[in-house]
Amino acid sequence: MTFTSDTFTYKAYTYTSSTSGVRLDDITIKLEKQRDGTYNVPADKILVKIHAAALNPVDVKLYNLSIWPLNYLLGKRGLGEDYSGKIVAIGDKAQLSTAFKEGDLVSGFSTSFVPNGTFAEYILVDPSKNADGQLTHAPKNLSLTDASSWPEVYGTVRIMTVGVDLKDKKFLVLGGGSSIGRSLIQYLRLEGAKEIYATASPRSAAVVKELGAKGTIDYTKGSILNPALELVSNGEPFDIIYDCVGSNDLFPKIEYLFPKTGGRYATIVGDAGFLKLSISSLLSTLTSVKRSLLSSYNYLPYTYKLHLGITGLDWIEGGRQLIEEGKLKPFIDSYYKFSEFDKAFDHLKTGKVSGKIILKVEED
Structure with missing residues (x-):
């Protein structure tokens, strides 16, 4: 030029x-x-x-x-x-x-x-x-x-998963039908996940399953807590819960979703995936920050991570390669x-x- x-x-x-x-x-x-x-x-x-x-x-x-x-x-x-x-x-x-x-x-x-x-x-x-x-x-x-x-989308997935052992783990992905949720499910499958479950609307449930989810929870019916508890009633808790949309439904009984020791909850939006600014959305953000601080000092029985932004990691070449190999759609x-x-x-x-x-x- x-x-x-x-x-x-x-x-x-x-x-x-x-x-x-x-x-x-x-x-x-x-x-x-x-x-x-x-x-x-x-x-x-x-x-x-x-x-x-x-x-x-x-x-x-x-x-x-x-x-x-x-x-x-x-x-x-x-x-x-x-x-x-x-x-x-x-x-x-x-x-x-x-x-x-x-x-x-x-x-x-x-x-x-x-x-x-x-x-x-x-x-x-x-x-x-x-x-x-x-x-x-x-x-x-x-x-x-x-x-x-x-x-x-891919950069967010890598920030959420970097340094985490994903192989042979059981996952729950909140927002499986979202762009990040779909990419995350594909990536977890590639990394050797044992089982993946996801929340999804009836419109996107079939696609989410095709990408690698074993089953879905219809979030349009109300709280996802009881359906999530049913998925661990066989004695196999979730190792990791990834929140791609913003939800606080699980926290009242979250200790029943994770192993007695351990478990990881990672979110990119906090408790509320707000698109409009409101007092409730700001309060939910403060709650997420508080939970993150408590986790950093080991005051929670599980690990809680609030990921804001995509920094500190070189990821883009890996994403291009996965797309060109047909492994990420x-x-x-x-x-x-x-x-x-x-x-x-x-x-x-x-x-x-x-x-x-x-x-x-x-x-x-």
Whole structure:
């Protein structure tokens, strides 16, 4: 890509607060003058022209949390973590330190704390490990549009499972029909799980079983506690419970679900997977934090882990390999044009999504 000045401007969806709404805005990045008088991205950066980006529930949560004084402290922000696209410019240092080159098709993950997000025409990436995020070549067996669907999901699965012995264990996955739940079930099966059970709606139960769950609990019928207790009535407790959606149903009798000594409960959302900000959702978050602290000091008879964010682990190459080998299948709920962001975001807010919502920044 040829640049003719020391700045480059593109369009991105941004917001300043949850009351001001999301708007399409101009984003300008600074370029560096080269020895030959031309301009390029900073030496350690890569510029990707985004082809597609995937929406995640965390996008709604961060948007809803943008209230005073947080919105005042953070200022204008972007949305989006997952993306796919083509490298259109690469700095000298980045070209030497990575295997990427201009023209490569890539899948990437950008943390929620990078200001401009991925619902944009371009993204400037720092390819160093665990910096802005992670970048890999797009899986060869996915379209470039669908190549945006998997990084955040797989990264979350790896953060939840890293360092945990999964082989020959009995699992309960809360939210088996969610994007992360589906990916987690596939990963647990690959890692040699003995038995996997999951909560799921009647609509997604068949898919969840095809992916590796031995049985499902219909959460639409009410509390999942009694059905979960029935699954351990034969004397075989759950070794690990993974919560992908947010639930506190099990805690009144959770000691009956785990072995007398041990057991692990890991969640990515706490007790409530809220998409709307409320007093009850904030209180449930505080309860999760309290439970996590008690666990860290061994005051609970089981281990409780609250995983917030995807940091401290290099995971993206492993995910690409599993997808290319056909061992990990991403699921797509729907596609929207770049101009239809509001419709896509409203669909995400309903919480009734089976797979990823894809924003097509460029048409195929």
